[in-house]
Amino acid sequence: MPPRERLPALSRRVPPPGVFAGLEEQEALARLAGGELEVRGRLADASNATLYAVVREGGAGAQDGREVACVYKPVAGERPLWDFPDDTLARREVASYAVSAATGWDVVPPTVLRDGPLGPGSVQLWLTDESSRAPGERAAAPGTPDEDADPDLQDAEDAEDADEVVLPDPGAGLVDITALRTAREGWFTVLRAEDGLGRPVALVHADDERLRRVAVLDVVLNNADRKGGHVLPGWGGAVHGVDHGLTFHVEPKLRTVLWGWAGDRLRPDEREVLARLAAELDGGRLGELLSDLLTVEEAVATLERVAALLDADRLPRPRGSRTIPWPPF
Incomplete structure (x- = not known):
């Protein structure tokens, strides 16, 4: 594919403070930390296990509970690195959110450390903007299974009801x-x-x-x-x-x-x-x-x-x- 000749147009709107994917920050944190975490798919291009999931209010059996889309990164899916200690990436994700929140700049989406179906890990709000379709509208698939994936993660990849979602535009036009x-x-x-x-x-x-x-x-x-x-x-x-x-x-x-x-x-x-x-x-x-x-x-x-x-x-x-x-x- 030839390289693009034109740069994308810049959007310089001023975003509302403390709003992520249409949710107030504290509400997003509360909903990410509570409810039942259900894995729907996997982002296959990620070097570590990066799972598309939802947190459902009232638990998995609730019929009318609201769902919040999120990215779940279980510690069990972290690959060893030569220069970072093992099993620490999820905590670094949460610490990064904490520093971002302290600045008031709203750079890092709300992120919590909690247990999930594949053990403890970081859970971060799935990013959308007003032009994005909601998860489940059958657009672009989150990804395909990784041949080298941990067998314990296969249930996340083989789920028959996995949503197809719109992935955010990398680079944000910037x-x-x-x-x-x-x-x-x-x-x-x-x-x-x-x-x-x-x-x-x-x-x-x-x-x-x-x-x-x-x-x-x-x-x-x-x-x-x-x-x-x-x-x-x-x-x-x-x-x-x-x-x-x-x-x-x-x-x-x-x-x-x-x-x-x-x-x-x-x-x-x-x-x-x-x-x-x-x-x-x-x-x-x-x-x-x-x-x-x-x-x-x-x-x-x-x-x-x-x-x-x-x-x-x-x-x-x-x-x-x-x-x-x-x-x-």
């Missing part, structure tokens, strides 16, 4: 790979390369306030895997980030496609948020929560990153040879 040689106004070029046929392509992202907040949060989280496909559209023009399992390492591991603001001075509102975040991490409720979800060393390193960011008063520049995740989408 991150793209294009054939344009020069980025248009309002876009940053992060990387120039060639496709499989030797044609020039560029990895680009928009100069957009919503996306910049994702970039700042990633520095705090030490996100080692901010792909373009992990930026998704939300309700009311919101832009969210997902897939935060590779975060909070004590060593510098920032790998992202959002380098357009590298070296930029922090804005006054960003400094205000980061100062508040530092206070919450240093003896506040957020610091206690991270110490429960992560190691003490990882929680302390998070506070140190925020302090260093405030001291530098600039967003970091790429360092080393592995600064962009692969693949970038």
Whole structure:
């Protein structure tokens, strides 16, 4: 397939605060944590077990209970990594949501740690926007079984009543790979390369306030895997980030496609948020929560990153040879 010639149009609507997929944040958290979790399918492209599921009010037997779609990542489906401790990705997902919630930027969708049909794991609200059809309207399938999947997960893949759902548009119209040689106004070029046929392509992202907040949060989280496909559209023009399992390492591991603001001075509102975040991490409720979800060393390193960011008063520049995740989408 030839690379696209045009960049998508940008939407700059201001999303309502604290609303995810049409739900108020606290309502979403309550509904994700309660009720019966029922697996409907699997996102086969994910490297770890990533299951499409619903939480039904009143339990699985309720006929008139409302359903909330979600992404369930059981600890049992996590593949070992050489640089992250085993069986910790779900907790990192929840910790990332906690930090995002403390900023007030609404980057990470509501996420809880709870038990499910395949054991404990993270459960995150499924993202939709107003233009998306509801799950069950028989559009695009969540995915096909992975040949290397854990046999214990096969029930999730073989369910006869699995919904077919509309997957959110990766990149949210703000991150793209294009054939344009020069980025248009309002876009940053992060990387120039060639496709499989030797044609020039560029990895680009928009100069957009919503996306910049994702970039700042990633520095705090030490996100080692901010792909373009992990930026998704939300309700009311919101832009969210997902897939935060590779975060909070004590060593510098920032790998992202959002380098357009590298070296930029922090804005006054960003400094205000980061100062508040530092206070919450240093003896506040957020610091206690991270110490429960992560190691003490990882929680302390998070506070140190925020302090260093405030001291530098600039967003970091790429360092080393592995600064962009692969693949970038």
